[in-house]
Amino acid sequence: MDLKHLYRISVFQKVVETGNFTRAAHALNLSKSVVSQHVSDLERELNVRLLNRSTRSVAITHEGHTLAEAAERMIDIVGTAVERLETQQDLPSGIIRMTASQNLAVVYLTGAVKRFRERHPKVDIELDVQDSITNIIEGGYDIAFRIGWLKSTELHAVKICDFEMIPCASPAYLKAFGPIRSPLDLTQKPWITLTVMPDFDRLTLTNAEHDDASVKVDPSIRTNSGMTAKQFVLDGAGAGLLPDYAIRGEIESGRIVRLLPGWRHRPGAIAATYVHRRRMPPRLRAFLDFLKEDARVAFNLG
Secondary structure (H helix, E strand, O other), rough: OOOOHHHHHHHHHHHHHHHHHHHHHHHHHHHHHEEEEEEEEHHHHHOOOOOEEOOOOEOOOOHHHHHHEEEHEEEEEEEHHHHHHHHHOOOOOEEEEEEOHHHHHHHHHHHHHHHHHOOOOOOOEEEEEEOOOOOOHHHHEEEEEEEEEEOOOOOOEEEEEEEEEEEOOOOHHHHHHHHOOOOHHHHOEEEEEOOOOOOOOEEEEEOOOOOOOEOOEEEEEEOOHHHHHHHHHOOOOEEEEEEEEHHHHHHHHOEEEEOOOOOOOOOEEEEEEEOOOOOHHHHHHHHHHHHHHHHHHHHOOO
C-alpha cells in the first residue's frame, strides 16, 4: 500500500472520531481544506464514498464505517508500539496541549510547567489561557483544568488539590461600607461576581455549628475573569468570592481582608480533565503524576 494511503486513512479516521472536518483539522494542526482534500483523494483512490457531506453535517457511509474501524485498530497498534518505545527509553516526549483559567495559569501552572520540563525537557507544552469553559474535544486539548465542582461528564479527571472560595474585600471597601459581621451585612452592598460561578447572585456559607446562611448579593460588577475580579476587589470596587490560592499573598500583606472568618464556602477542587482513552501517552501520565505531587508543595498542603 502507498504510504500516502496510510496518512490519508489516519486523517479520515480523525474526521470520524471528532465528528467534523473543523475539529479534525484543529486536532491535526491542519487547515480544514487540507483535511477535506485528503479525504476526497482517499475516496477517489479507493473509488468509494466514505462520507456524505452537507453544509452542516458529515455522515459516515457503511463503507466508511468499515474503513474507520480498521483504521482505529491500526492506529491503536502503532500507538501502542510508540508508547512502548517511549517507555523503554524512559524519555516522555511530544507536545501536551492544555487549557486553563488565567488565575490558575499565572498563580501556579507557569511555575509547574517550568519545573516539569526541567525533568522532561523533550515534552513541549502549549497552554491556552481563557476563563471560559472550553470543550476539550472540540478544542483539541489533551488536558483541560477545571476549578470548582466537577459534574459527571464523558471526561476522566485527576484531582490536583482542594481549594476554598473566600469572601473578601479591600481595606478601602471596609472603610467606605463599614465592617462585615454577618453574611446579611453583604446584602445591598457592591459585589464583584464571577459569572462562571453557579448562583452568582447568591452567597451560601456554613459556620462551625453547621448552620447555613444563604444571602442574596448585589452583582454590581460581573466578569468571567478571575484576575479581573481580583483587581476589582483590590481597587475597592466591591467585595467578592475569590479562590484562596489566588489571594494568599494579598491576604498576608493586608491588601485584601478575609471576611467572615467563622464562615466557609463549600470546598472545591482543581482537577485536570482528559478525554477517556484506552491508552494514555507517557508524557500525559508523567505530567499528571507530577502535578499531584507538585501541587501539594506549591499550595502548602503538607
